[in-house]
Amino acid sequence: AQTVTQSQPEMSVQEAETVTLSCTYDTSENNYYLFWYKQPPSRQMILVIRQEAYKQQNATENRFSVNFQKAAKSFSLKISDSQLGDTAMYFCAFRINAGNMLTFGGGTRLMVKP
């Protein structure tokens, strides 16, 4: 079974600064996908970024980037130039290549301060 751990229940960052959210996972699989989802106060789950385990290059989406360390089973999310609209819960999630189910971490609540 896979597990996903987010060790930071809450974080805060000043507007325009950079923040990194941590995620570690445990699996015996070699082929899998990792995701970061954002959940703003509206409760909607929004996909932020995804990473294929077979790709060495870290994924980037505008101000969001990941640091994927496969050997260490670590998948952190870096948010650059933080904006007030980034205030949300962030969930790390894992899916094996041959399945559909996502396993989620417990979430990190991020507050961006003006």
Add this chain to the structure above:
Amino acid sequence: NAGVTQTPKFQVLKTGQSMTLQCAQDMNHEYMSWYRQDPGMGLRLIHYSVGAGITDQGEVPNGYNVSRSTTEDFPLRLLSAAPSQTSVYFCASSYSRVGGGPGELFFGEGSRLTVL
């Protein structure tokens, strides 16, 4: 496209009552699933389906039933509600990716259920 539609958005039940959370998607996704979200525990999988007529249990299935008679619909039934089922429920769907592919999940807006 409507995407994934859940109803109702909010519901209050008394212990022992039954209810059905409805979920419909218009993206022709084979895979559909139900999660519950509780503080500090992220989202946990309740039940899932890989196609019409096929359902299976997830991590926390007790107290819930599902069926999948069509590709579009995947209702979640609580037969006898308990306070421990107070939670936010999410329906999510994706293309079936057995054998590969990113399999991004598309979520509904969630349903907040309170059991008194």
